[in-house]
Amino acid sequence: MVSPILIIAIGLGAAFLLGFVNEDRKGIAFALTLAALAAMSLIALGWTLAFAAGNAQTADILTAGFPPPFAINLRMGPAEAALSLLVAATGFLSAIYMRDALYRHGRRAMAVLLVAIMALTGIVMTRDIFNLFVFFELIVIATGGLVLLSEDRRALAAGFKYLVVAQVISIMLLIGIAFVYHAMGSLNIDDIGPVALGFSGAGLALFLVLVALFLELKPFPANGWALDIYESAHPGFSAIFSAASGSAALFAADKVLATSPAWLPLATAIGIITFIGANILALRQNNDRRLLGYSSVAQIGLLLTIVGQRDLLGDSYLFIAGGVLVAHAIAKAGLFWMSGLVGHRDLKDWAVLRANPVLIFAFATFVAMLVGLPPFPGFYAKWDLAHILMAGDRAWLVALILIGALIEAGYLFRWFGFATKREAPEGFPGFSVNKMGIVFVTLLAGWTSGWIWGDLSANPNVLSMVPVLFALAFLVLEPLPARIKNLIAIAGLVGWFVFRYPAYDPLQLVFAIIILVGGAVIFLASFNWQGRRLGFYPPAMLMYAGLAMLIEAETSFTFFASWEILTLGSYFLILRGKMSEPHALSYIAFSLGGAFAILAGFALAANGTQPFEMAALADVAQTAAPYVFILLAVGFMTKTASIGLHIWLPGAHAEAETDVSPMVSGILLKAGLFGLWVLLMHMGQTQFYGINLTYFLVWIGAISAFLGGLMAIFQEDAKRLLAYSSISQMGYALFSLALMNHLGWLLALMFVINHYVYKSMLFLAVGGVYARTHTKLMYKMGGLITLMPFSFVSVLIGIIAMSGVPPLSGFGGRWVFYNAIMTADMRLPIILIFLSGPIGFLYLFRLIHSIFLGQLKDEHRKLKEAPFWLLVPQMIFVLFLLAFAVVPGLILRRVDAYISTFFPEGGLEWTSGGIISEFGYWNPVAIMLVIGVIFVSVFLLLLWMNHDAQKVKQFNIGFAGERPYRPETTHFAWNFFAPYRKAMGFLVLPVVTTFWNAVTDVLHETADFARKFYTGNGQTYALQALGFVVVLFLIGSGGTP
Amino acid sequence: MSIDWPRIGYAALTLFIVINYGMIMTALVRKIGARVSGRYGIRIYQNYIDLVKNIALRSKITHGVMYYLGPVFRLTGGVGLLLFVPTIYGSAMWSNFSFAGDLVLALYFVFFGTLGMALGAAESGHPYSAIGITRGLSQVTVAELPLALAVFAISLQYQTLNITDIVAAQQGGIFNWTLFTNPVATLAALFAFVGTMMRSPFDVVIAPQEIPIGPPTEYHSSYLALMQTNRVLFPIAKTVIYMNLFFGGATNWFEFAIKVFAIYMISVLVGVVHPRFRVEQSITFFLKWGLPVGVLAILLV
Amino acid sequence: MMQAIYDRLKDRFQLGALDVRSRKGLAFVDLRREFLRPVLTELRDVEGFTHLILLTAVDWIEDERFQLTYLLNNRQKNLDLGLRLRLDRNLAIGETIHDLWPTAATYQRELREMFGIAFPGSPRVDEEFILEGWTDMPPYRRDFDTLAYSQQTHADREGRETSDPREFMKQILYPKD
Amino acid sequence: MKHMDPNFRKDTKTEFPQREELKPRKVTTPDGQVIDIEPLQDYFCQEPPKVHQKSYFKIVEDFYNWCRAESLWILAFGTGCGAIEMRPLMTPRFDAYRYGIQWRATPRQANLLMISGYLSVKTLKRAIRTYEQMQGPKYVVGLGSCTINGGMYWDSYNTIKKLEEYLPVDLYIAGCMPRPEALLAGFMELKKKIKAGNAEGANKYAEKFDWYKANQKAVIKDWDMPDYNW
Secondary structure, eight states: OOOTHHHHHHHHHHHHHHTTSOTTOHHHHHHHHHHHHHHHHHHHHHHHHHHHHTOOOOEEEESSSSOTTSSOEEEEOHHHHHHHHHHHHHHHHHHHHTHHHHHHHHHHHHHHHHHHHHHHHHHHHBOBHHHHHHHHHHHHHHHHHHGGGSSOTHHHHHHHHHHHHHHHHHHHHHHHHHHHHHHHSOOBGGGSOOOOSOSSTHHHHHHHHHHHHHHHTOOSSTTHHHHHHHHHSOHHHHHIIIIIIHHHHHHHHHHHHHHOGGGHHHHHHHHHHHHHHHHHHHTTOOBHHHHHHHHHHHHHHHHHHHHHTHHHHGGGHHHHHHHHHHHHHHHHHHHHHHHTTSSSSBGGGGGGGGGSHHHHHHHHHHHHHHHTOTTSHHHHHHHHHHHHHHHTTOHHHHHHHHHHHHHHHHHHHHHHHHHHHSOOOSSOOOOOHHHHHHHHHHHHHHHHHHHHHHHHSSSOOGGGOHHHHHHHHHHHHTTSOHHHHHHHHHHHHHHHHHHHGGGOOHHHHHHHIIIIIHHHHHHHHHTTOOSOOTTTHHHHHHHHHHHHHHHHOOBHHHHHHHHHHHHHHHHHHHHTSTTOHHHHHHHHHHHHHHHHHHHHHHHHHHTTOSSOBGGGGGGOOTTTHHHHHHHHHHHHHHHHTOTTSOTHHHHHHHHSOTTHHHIIIIIIHHHHHHHHHHHHHHHTTOEETTEEHHHHHHHHHHHHHHHHHHHHHTOSBHHHHHHHHHHHHHHHHHHHHHTOSHHHHHHHHHHHHHHHHHHHHHHHHHHHHHHHHOOOBGGGOOOTTTTOHHHHHHHHHHHHHHHTOTTSHHHHHHHHHHHHHHTOSOOHHHHHHHHHHHHHHHHHHHHHHHHHSSOOOGGGTTOOOOOHHHHHHHHHHHHHHHHHHHOTHHHHHHHHHHHTTTOOTTOOEEETTEEEOSSOEEOHHHHHHHHHHHHHHHHHHHHHHHTTOEEOOTTOSOBTTBOOSOHHHHOOOTTTTHHHHHHHGGGGSOHHHHHHHHHHHHHHHHHHHHGGGOOSOHHHHHHHHHHHHHHHHHHHTTTOO | OOOOHHHHHHHHHHHHHHHHHHHHHHHHHHHHHHHHTTOOOSOTTHHHHHHHHHHTOSOOEEOOHHHHHHHHHHHHHHHHHHHHSOSSTTOSSTTTTGGGBOHHHHHHHHHHHHHHHHHHHHHTTOHHHHHHHHHHHHHHHHHHHHHHHHHHHHHHHHTOOOHHHHHHHTOSSGGGSHHHHOHHHHHHHHHHHHHHSSOTTSOGGGOTTTSTTSGGGGOOHHHHHHHHHHHHHHHHHHHHHHHHHHSOOOSSHHHHHHHHHHHHHHHHHHHHHOOOOOHHHHHHHIIIIIHHHHHHHHHHO | OHHHHHHHHHHHSOEEEEEEOSSTTEEEEEEOHHHHHHHHHHHHHTSOOOEEEEEEEEEETTTTEEEEEEEEEETTTTEEEEEEEEEEGGGOBOOOOTTTOTTHHHHHHHHHHHTOOBOTTOTTTTSOOSOSSOOSSOTTSTTSOHHHHHHHHSOOOTTOOOOOHHHHHHHHHOTTO | OOOOOTTOOOOOSOOOOOOGGGSOEEEEOTTSOEEEEOHHHHHSOOOOOOOOOOOSSHHHHHHHHHHHHHOEEEEOOOOSTTHHHHGGGGSTTTOGGGGTEEEESSTTTOOEEEEESOOBHHHHHHHHHHHHHSOSSOEEEEESHHHHHOGGGTTOTTBOSOGGGTSOOSEEEOSSSOOHHHHHHHHHHHHHHHHTTOOOHHHHHHHTHHHHHHHHHHHOSSOOSOSSOO
């Protein structure tokens, strides 16, 4: 192996050599710089690969020929190798990125850059604290110089402030080092400690060193001096400052802390405060780089927290810390580099990235990496971290980390929403190829790191799962026409279903049919879109991949990974809607909140065991079980949009594209239901202080069913109406599931099927109407029945089926419902369900009346029927509903038998003469026949009597002697249920929305308040840094020095 | 599946009897009302004349397919409801098509005609029709609530959803009727009964003074004839359900006639002494009075 | 009381004589056009005549004049005061007072339709008020002969006899005289 | 007798302009296409009324006529002061219900239109519309001398004098106003006429449709509806 000291030597040597290069020969100087950085990277890479392959041992390099502590020694271990690679590679890429700036400033700037990178690798490798100090000083000076590469005038001030505060810190470090030497008699890190927590003698020494190192990490709130650098420096340098400097400084702190575990809580405390505080502050940022700065600080805070937990993490420490670090470094470097592509500094200006889809993909990747979503390293790290912390009884820390992460996700996804939805500036000059190339390399590195971490993980690698790979393949297929991609997508879904069919149990089968076959049917509607439809298929397929994997998941990890994948996919899918930016954001915020609850729940349940079988949920210890239940239930209920957690749904579903609405409503909601199903299957009877937790679910389900329906009544927007209706329907399903008896579960399953069919059908029908009328406001339509007969039929059938009127399939659901509640323990919530049934009738009638009946408007006179491909799936659904109404047994019978394995009592008897339950009977064929015969007879009778009726037009109505003035004034549709609002309106005041708004408001207010610390004055910042030390000292010593 | 011709014959006969009974009974009820106010009132066979007159109209119009089908839905709803419920207890044949489904079928089939009628009336494009429908639908959602609760209560009481079984359990004396064994549920159901019979005080749906006659504003000729037929048939079909569930059912046609008339008169008596509610008032009324009684019923079982 | 009000107004505006009628508390005053608005404002805001009972017109065809009558009421004191204003019949343009009393707009619309008196600026004054599809001259003008119009528009039923009521009743009641 | 200006000539030249909402207009569809809207054509059925044959069998027609006679549904539409005379018919004193007479609130379901008193031109338009919206066979009864010859409004510029020029009147009930007893007597007469098969006003209206329309349009200058209001 090449000696690692060469890394430092090359950096230093090249910097020295640059001095000999002619000032004008910038090309040579730059080539030299690049070569040096490349060589440094390659050496580090060599070591890293050797460690990965297991061919290398940790090597100590002695510099002066003496063993430590008599001379400085460097160490090259796996962590050092990886970090050196990170630092050197970042430097290398940044150098290419900053080519223009470096050319402008000449060889000196290049030399400073080389020194900075060299010093950073030095910090990583050295084992000597005084050496550490030297390298820090080098970095401080180099930073001060490199900041000037920026064209931003504020950079000068920023660099100066940085220098002032950095010197204060350096002095502190130096004093600390002196004390250490005094106490230990050695400057070698390996000779320090273990030092007990204390503030005299060795304790004080270590305190000073640590505090200095922590301050180097820019902890909240003593970090104003560093943030200006992020904001004003050249993005290429900011990338180094964030990715490389931060990592190196952290590693330095880690090295010192490793000697004295007693000091770890200090790191944890500072880390977590920084993580949450910086994230809250970032919420209010409009400047992209400053936001990235806060985010960097937050990520370093998280890492410091993890460092503080190394006593607990044990062997996983490197994996976890490394995962978070790598994700942070790559993503942050990538984002800083991307910020150089964007001309202006407002977050909304990132909309310019839309000029290149790959950049948007890169942006999405980096955001996902930062938030810790699969398949990136942060995901695996977070998973393991949560598990280990939970098992170590540090649930509070998990909670804090997850809250911080949620806030972080909030602003990052909001930013992403700006980029994809806001208006792109006019007259955009184009991106620099050079810079874009760097971003692409980073993107590649991101995905590679994801694969590596997946591979290293004890759990399956997300990137080696077939559905995920299939979905990702669509990224490559993007240049193809949409219709070909659609065909492939359908083939993929159906193919996967056929392939997996033998392995499904009946429950999985039903969900698989809905997700895969049902997904394929909805995809038929997507044939309606022409062109390439960029950015539609990858997220859609990602969602389906997540769903397909979810229902087969055997371990909690696969389950959770699938959950995150489908969440991510559906977020991008929802975001595509024209007006959906805020709704997609609230969707992802709630979904991630829910996902984190699930993560915490799984981690609590697993109690350290990995992999954790889903079935083992049944064996969770008595003490933990209720908490596991609550966490998981809350998580799943964010997806089913149960009341209280529902506010994301109406907007997300209503503003999505026409074929996306049925996907996210008809199919995606079922994921939550499936989760609840699995939960109840394994932990159904969990008690909490003597109360069966399913009681709460029954109530929540009933209230959702009721209020969802009530809110649907008052919507003017057709898709919103359907969206609220979904809340109601999911409430029903939750209710019946939580009844915890045989028929309840059967009913829930019927809801799963029925809701998929009629909600998809209705969304497509309304979407088809929207495609023609360009409005979703119902009162602006009317009288479309003759123009759109097929759409009308599907809405009509959907309504009959949904409202439970015989003879269509909805009635079967009602019948099972009555039989199910006969054996239920609870009676009061049933009242709400009784009330919500007819309420469903109200909003559905409003839907069909306001759109298809009543008065036709002038501008709609020449409308055509909805597009063909939107009608195809609708007609399939119509046929299915009719068939399902007559022969429900085809599907339900097997499931009924399957449910008997959980609830042997109370099943149905399937006979040729109908279906018989314990209490009643139901003969779908007979019902259909009788009604059909009567209907036809009466119809023929009427036809005989009234066959010669004169067809009249819309204004031929008995209008009290007058004639209607205009269709708009004659169509009764707006505020259709006014009397109902008078009587029941108080129930639908937006209490929940107000609550969640208040939560976000408080966060924002806090951020606003905290911003007052950041005066922009260098002296203040220096005082803050000192104040931080004093406060830390006082708290640490308990006020008694 | 072989066709059971005798059963179809009996069904047709049931239909015939009930329609004629309904024609006479509703006329009688009006006549009684007239006599109370000192008039002679309509002739007892007036309903038939009106029916023929409407069928005999020469010119007719149609507003479209759903308009045309509205009355068909309506009458199918009425006929179906009648035939899905056993009419005479103890007779296999007079039970008609009740083999197709139990109490739940009857409860939900009530909406079939309502839905069809609403769709048909709405296609006429008449705003008064639409207003009438919103009133009707708004009111019925809460008016049916006490019934749903009462039905739940008595099906828990008898541990069955089979109407025949429920009637069977009430045989053997008047005190076996649900009316006496479960008076609270009966009271709750009667709230719903009065609320859904389209009589004052709950007839704002068809308020002639403000929205001519609500949903059927545009209907005439044979459409109206079908609806008139349903108007005499449907309340009886509904009353039969109440009779079976709460008043011991009927073992022969005579008992049927008496009981249906008596139960029907409840809504009439309430109607003649109460002025009309606005929709939100009746919603509030049912929530304030009907709902608590219903809740009490399911809590007491 | 009315006299006192009249005297107070008389000091400041040129008014005609106070024309006191049979009933106590009812009087009319003639005034010129330029005093209409100030007098009305004064009466409304100072003298307590808050209510515009009616605004009507009389066609003095012989004088070539339209007379506008603004009848005001003081509710506190139960006084009615009519202001009479004469307009040139051939240049029938009145002044709108809908800003003083919003109801005046309706009266003015009626006068516009029935007498053809214009009130520029009055809201919706040119819309149809009672007549629908009227194309002839304003029917309340006295040169509009309603009988002639009726004869030319609606045919009489043949055999219709018309009697003078006085003669007719006399024949029936006192056939001998 | 009243003085009449022999020189007065009514204005017969001025045309009343078409109502704004009925003028043909151009509308932009959601797809941006511009289409023509002709309100009268698009909103209203343009078919003329048809003459309906009686039943093929006389006995059936007689039975139908008997039913029609015994089931007179009056449209609740009061055109003038005579409307007040109809209310007592519902009271115990007169009790018209026993003769099969009822009031309906919608023209679709009524078959008897009572022109209850003077009919101004403006109301005539509503009466015509309402009459045409009723489904045949349908009957018109003119109430009071105003409908017969103008009555006390004989010289009014705005009140029609002979109702049968505009609608096919089956029966006049004279008086100013006729008392409820006279109304009942009139209904009995109408019944006889219907039973005899002579009350074919609707067919007469269809047969002489052009004549009726000409008369109607001669007095209604702002004809803002289709020729026949289905």
